[in-house]
Amino acid sequence: MARKESILVSRREFLAMAAAQMTVRSVRPEDLEMPPSGFADFITPVELFFVRTHVAVPRVEIADWRLKVEGHVSTPLTLSMDDLQKLPPAELVGVLECSGNGRSFYEPPVAGLQWTNGAVGNGRWRGVRLADVLQRAGVKAGAVEVLFDGADVPLGTMADFQRSIPMRKALHRDTLLAYSMNGESLPVKHGFPLRAVVPGWAGSSWVKWVTSVRVLNEPFGGFWMKNAYLHPGKPVAPGTVVPPEAMTPVTSLRVKSVIAGVETAGTRRVVRGAAWSGDGGPVAGVDVSVDQGRSWKAARLGGEATRYGWRLWEFSWMPSDDRHTTV
DSSP, X not given: OOOOOOOOOOHHHHHHXXXXXXXXXXXXXXXXXXXXXXXXXXXOOGGGSOBOOSXXXXXXXXXXXXXXXXXXXXXXXXXXXXXXXXXXXXXEEEEEXXXXXXXXXXXXXXXXOOOOSOSEEEEEEEEEEHHHHHHXXXXXXXXXXXXXXXXXXXXXXXXXXXXXXXXXXXXXXXXXXXXXXXXXXXXXXXXXXOEEXXXXXXXXXXXXXXXXXXXXXXXXOOHHHHTSXXXXXSOOOTTOOOOXXXXXXXXXXXXXXXXXXXXXXXXXXXXXXXXXXXXXXXXXXXXXXXXXXXXXXXXXXXXXXXXXXXXXXXXXXXXXSSOOOOX
């Protein structure tokens, strides 16, 4: 009689095996996509967290690093990490998703990295409120935006990666300058020593390796605000060419749900996944259809309920016959 042997692996070994399944979308600069197994965790392990990089990763020496707070302020600041960490800490759980996540499914095809569903992760971010830093600098009347710049250096003729956010979002109590991810110092690939955390918004606003926070009294007109990460703001026919000046910057994430996997439990099928939203509020429910949208039933929500994090869900289903397809 054949004997089935169980194989036990440690959490570290499991993560190492899962990390080996990361899809390489680009080698230089490095762009890595999370495997479907990453949707099984409420907090995405750093080893599985997707990586989006426009340039070579900069080397930052923390002893030399400083954050400059300048522009339309009364008191320009130059802060070390010790200075920042003397401010009241703030922490939140939030989804970080690339603006182009799911691009490979677009019809007609769209240029850019061909992400499937894995250019997203759910992290625990800790740092200081951007509003507290700006309060120390004294924002002058007439300020409209805050511009982030990092230690990364553009490649060739590429424009410096700089992104701005409106003052209302900059002053929101949940917008952070984060120095910690999942309880540890930010990994280099994810912005060490400091990155912007703009919860509810697409990852294009979550600037890494931050060295400068500049308050502006007029909208920023740089390349990465006027020529990239834009959308029409209204439905257009597939393939329609919309000029950049007729579009607006990507901000809030859209409501989204992903099926991570299906398991067989006796005669039943258990469908599991994750769902998240943007500025519209936390996920309140997930409905699943097994008949091509003719009817819908509520899935069971699991994990923590947070303002900006994703919500894990599962749906148990008894197929009525063998004529079904599991995708």
